[in-house]
Amino acid sequence: MSEDVPAIPLPEPSAVSAPYWEATRSKRLAMQRCVNCSRLVWYPRLVCPHCGGDELAWETLSGRGVVYAVSAHHRPALPALADKVPYSVVLIDLTEGARIMSNVFGVPPQVGDEVDVAWVPLPDGRNLPTFECR
Ligand SMILES: [Zn+2]
Numbered sequence: 001m002s003e004d005v006p007a008i009p010l011p012e013p014s015a016v017s018a019p020y021w022e023a024t025r026s027k028r029l030a031m032q033r034c035v036n037c038s039r040l041v042w043y044p045r046l047v048c049p050h051c052g053g054d055e056l057a058w059e060t061l062s063g064r065g066v067v068y069a070v071s072a073h074h075r076p077a078l079p080a081l082a083d084k085v086p087y088s089v090v091l092i093d094l095t096e097g098a099r100i101m102s103n104v105f106g107v108p109p110q111v112g113d114e115v116d117v118a119w120v121p122l123p124d125g126r127n128l129p130t131f132e133c134r
Helices: 020-025 078-082
Strands: 031-035 057-060 066-075 087-094 099-105 115-120 127-133
Touching: 020 031, 020 057, 020 127, 066 099
Parallel strands: 099 127
Antiparallel strands: 031 057, 066 087, 066 115, 087 099, 115 127
16 A cells, blocks of 8 residues: 555546636636626536526636635545645635635635635646635
């Protein structure tokens, strides 16, 4: 058995989320926007949850936002996160208007803190989006 620190499990994209994960190779936070009602759609889908429109276009977001909620973790949920505690599971209100779940590593942020996307490299060239306080 290896003594190596286990890796963060690789995300396995579906057909609909593949463009999202491809964008992370160039550290772009991509999200779908509904062509019919102009609202952002998160998570990636085939049909807009707001209006039922089926034409969704990918765009790159700023990666900026504000912390809406924080759950600080002092025990790792996965062995791969053992050296990252404390870390937080956070809800981020992105500047463009969508709310997403992500992580902040290190000192837990406060609700209302301004954050920017940060990237954890994955072994296959993709990057895992996390956030850090501005
Ligand atoms: Zn729509």
